[in-house]
Amino acid sequence: MSDDDDQTRHEFRDAVNMSPAELEKWLETDESKEVGQKEGGGESTGHRSGRRIVDILRTNKGDLTESDVSHMRKVVGYVSRHLAQRPSGDITETAWRYSLMNWGHDPAKK
Template sequence: MAEPTPADVERLWEQFHQVVNMTSDEIRVWLLTDASNEDGAFPPDPDMHLPELGTQVVEVLRKRKRDLTPHDTDVMRQVVDYVEDRTENPPPSAERNEEWRRSLMSVGHDPLKP
């Protein structure tokens, strides 16, 4: 795959920040809570399996655009594609479909957030 141009990165940065509507702290707490079924206030157990893509989203959100790596742009593209795909055809009664919402929140998109 070709190296993205600065214009491509700018466009992707904007798309990523449009679909990711949770802060890095909100995602981190959500991932810990979802994985542990607790309050997420403590560091994760090393045996706890946190979603890799979700933890990478947290890392990208904590970066400045100029500090992005090619891996970061891949993560951003994956998240944009995933959220767009999942929200394009939500399940019936989406607000009641907790599994759908949880899958989106694991990458930083809360479909119930305004």
Template structure:
């Protein structure tokens, strides 16, 4: 069975709900996060691996997803839901917590 057949409309919608940063916002965040005082990663290597995968998925159509993409989507959805709960209302928290969520495309201060 193809990955596009495995992904449900529910997972697709949930992923695009919990990932509330645009591709541009996420790319800019990943670039900032990986920039150091003296060096800066290349754009395709900046940020955490999961964040880069989320960025790739955001650029795909549902029919083009791989099994690995679907696994990443489930993992991101589960992480955000476990840390945020069902309502996803804007919530302030510690900087490390917020930045960890932003690394995978979810800004807890941004309205859904």
């Protein structure tokens, strides 16, 4: 991995605050499946990304592909943009939170 890839890996680890097991469990919920942009009525982009994130989290650093690193950059960008759009009030049961969780980040997690 290049230095830039190492930076991406660190940013990804900061952005994704859910463990692979937590994310897998979340992706099985109705709330997870109901949010996000769906292509042709199928699985949402975020839900598909969540499954990919689980795989990336379980991959050894040396085994990450360029495609994995590219997806990690996409995740960092998504999480960063959406955190900046935090709604006011209680976010516990909001589509905003659920969407972020599909991307591996639970903004309610302490």
